Amino acid sequence: MKSTIPLTDVLWRRAQEQPTATAYRFLADGTPATAVDHTYRDVADRAAVVAAELDGAAGRRVVLAVDPGLDYVAALYGVLAAGATAVPSFPPVGRRATARFLGILADCAPSAVLLSSWAAQRVAELADRLPPALRGVRWLTVDEEFFARHADPPRYRPRAADPALLQYTSGSTGDPKGIVLDHDNLVANCVALQHHMGVDPGRVGLSWLPPYHDMGLMGTIMLALHGGWPLIMFSPVHFVQRPARWLRAIGEYGVTISVAPNFAFDMCVDSVDEDDLDGLDLGSLRQLYCGAEPVLATTMKRFTERFAPYGYRPEALIPCYGLAEATLFVAGKPDGTSMRTLRVDRAALERGRVRPAGAHDPAAAAAELVSCGAVAHGHEVLIVDPDTRRPVPPGTVGEIWVRGPSVARGYHGRPDLSAELFAARPAADGADAPADGAPSDRTYLRTGDAGFVDGGELYVTGRLKDVVIVAGRNLYPQDIEVSVLAARPELRRAAAFAVRPRGRAEELVVVAELRDARARANRELAELRDAVVAAVAADHAVRPAEVHLGPPGTVPTTTSGKVRRSAAREAFEKGELRTLPVAGDVLAAARGVPA
Incomplete structure (x- = not known):
């Protein structure tokens, strides 16, 4: 399943073969009134400008802290085309985001930082807060004037094993950990997702997710380019302000595929007014991925009850599981099937055992778990006792370990932690050897998530450290x-x-x-x-x-x-x-x- 075609080559090819086809459409205020389209040729030309500006940055890191939108997309592919490693980051807006931004810079020591033009006035202040060794970082701001320059297509061609992204894990400011993803990881994730999604010549995507996060970046922006279908985008701020914008855009553009975490479904049920439902049509939606946090059966049932009258089909929902350390996608519900849940005995689950709840057991005695579906094509999941590192028997909760071409190489600058988490070997002695006879030299990613496999499908019960x-x-x-x-x-x-x-x-x-x-x-x-x-x-x-x-x-x-x-x-x-x-x-x- 290894691929040697980096995403930048995919972009240049599409710019030549489909120059006028819409690649990305951005809704500046979350509505069609402010829609701006970029074709594959537009994206390629603007990426070339960024790559030319970053000439000589090959093998170095470039922080990408541009606002969500078309400038972000062009800057992303421009960094990759320059042979540099893109480091996605929230723009430095507000105290917490600024602290995280500066923490990322201090950890990755970039050669350049890309910002939106509004941030130009903050560059001197931000630079003064960096360690002395980083005072020489180049600060570049991008806007229409910047992209109006002409540049020849980049001559640098990234290799599959070159670092492409340094993806920092969510939430941490004081101790940021950057995941090193190479070009082949990115393409392998696209291939696995496309295998799971199937063929759809009329596919139209929609995303309001932050482009700095794995699901919003690899699961929408990169996936759409690799698959050759248009992606409609708007800012997460505009979704939070009015969740109905997401639902209405589905009908207005005939969207067939979208993605959101569990909380977004709750927000739609709780925050969408009756006035927003007038004329709403969700009938075009064929695939709706839900991941990035535990998928709750109660949330999905509420969403179905609220929006089924407007064309939403529950079989479109695809609960899935993934993590940035595996680029993104690890498992997902088979397309076109109904969401599968398992009602288990809560007391047994608390002891690490999976036992079906009785039909007449009260709700307090049972837990309803949602299946995250089958493991991604070309990948393997092993359920392991986190203490003994031995694969656990069927019907037992353990740590989820993952192996496959999407698994990252490790954390930037942390060889010991990388060896512990990205190159774990299960114990394979006697009766505890893996059932498939897996050789002991196979290495796996330790996810830190707890779960089990039932009927060939993966169930995630939570984070081990949070139990x-x-x-x-x-x-x-x-x-x-x-x-x-x-x-x-x-x-x-x-x-x-x-x-x-x-x-x-x-x-x-x-x-x-x-x-x-x-x-x-x-x-x-x-x-x-x-x-x-x-x-x-x-x-x-x-x-x-x-x-x-x-x-x-x-x-x-x-x-x-x-x-x-x-x-x-x-x-x-x-x-x-x-x-x-x-x-x-x-x-x-x-x-x-x-x-």
Whole structure:
């Protein structure tokens, strides 16, 4: 399955053979009113300008911190065409994004940084905050005037094994880890995804995902170029402001394929008004990938109930599993089939065993898990005991290990960690040897995710490091979080994690944020906490030691919307979590309302 055709060669070929075909369409405000199209020739010409500006950067790193849009796409392919390694990063907007941006620069030591033109006024300030050794970095801003220059097609041709991307893992600012992906990793991921998607001559894609993240970058922008179908894009900001823009764009452009994390489906159900549904038509949608966080059966059922009357077909949904360390795609539901779920005994699952729940077992005694489907073509998944490194028997939860051409080479500048996680070898002695007789010299990527295989399909139960162990039971935080959010409609996001107070056993803590930041009386806050405690106790037979309630933004998330439980734990332990304003007793009494 190894390929020797880098994506830049695909771009030059399409620019010659399909020069006027639309490659990318960007909706500047999330609506068709501001649509701008670029053909394959447009993209190739603009990429050539970037490559010419970066002449001499081959083998070096270039940070790509351009705003989402057509400039970003051209800059990406221009960096690759120059033979440099692209380092995607959020633009330095706001304190947290700026800290992450500077952390990435300090870690990867780039030769150049590409920014949107608005950031030109910040260059001096940003440069002053870098270590002295990086003060010589070139800062380039891109706009229409920049791209109006003429440049000949680049003569450099990247090799399959050359580093193409340095993809930093989501969420970390203080200790960023960059994943080294070569050109062949990128193409292998496209090939695996296209094999899974099948042939569709009329395919039209749509994405509002951040282009700095693996799903928004490799799963949409690069995949569309490799497959030769048009991709419609708009900014994640415009989706969050009004989720209906995503749904309406599907109908307006006859979109056949799109992708989003689980939280986006919830936002559509909770935030789309009836007025937004007028004339909505989702009938063109044939494939809707959902990944980047656990896929929840309750969310998908709610989405289907809400939007089936508007042409949405539940068989279009494709729950999938992937991670940046494997470029992106690892497993996905077979196309055209119904979503498969498995109702398992919760108590058995807490002990690492998979046992079907009884037909009459109450909801609190069962967990409904969503299948992430079959493993990607040309790849292999092994379920391994994380401590002994031995493959586990069927029906047992273990760590998910992955092998295949999409698996990255390791982390930038971290040889020891790379050897531990990207070149893991399973124990293969006696009865514990892999069932397929896999030779012991095979190496795998340790994902850090827990799961199991049933009926040839992969189920992901959570992150190993996030598992809450209380009284010898393994509690999966995402299950607890589902119970929390079901307790009261005012709650919009939750994080569950364990803390170990000095001299005491491990305790469960729940952090939940509300849908608005208005002041609430102490009595109302106490009722909310009691509802959360009752829901968690009923569903999981454990009582949270503390429930912290906060305004929107209290629960830290990654760029793809995944809950950052370790960051929530750290903020909780430091007393840095945001809090809700409390309506004072005097004010409440003046209104005739008990506090």
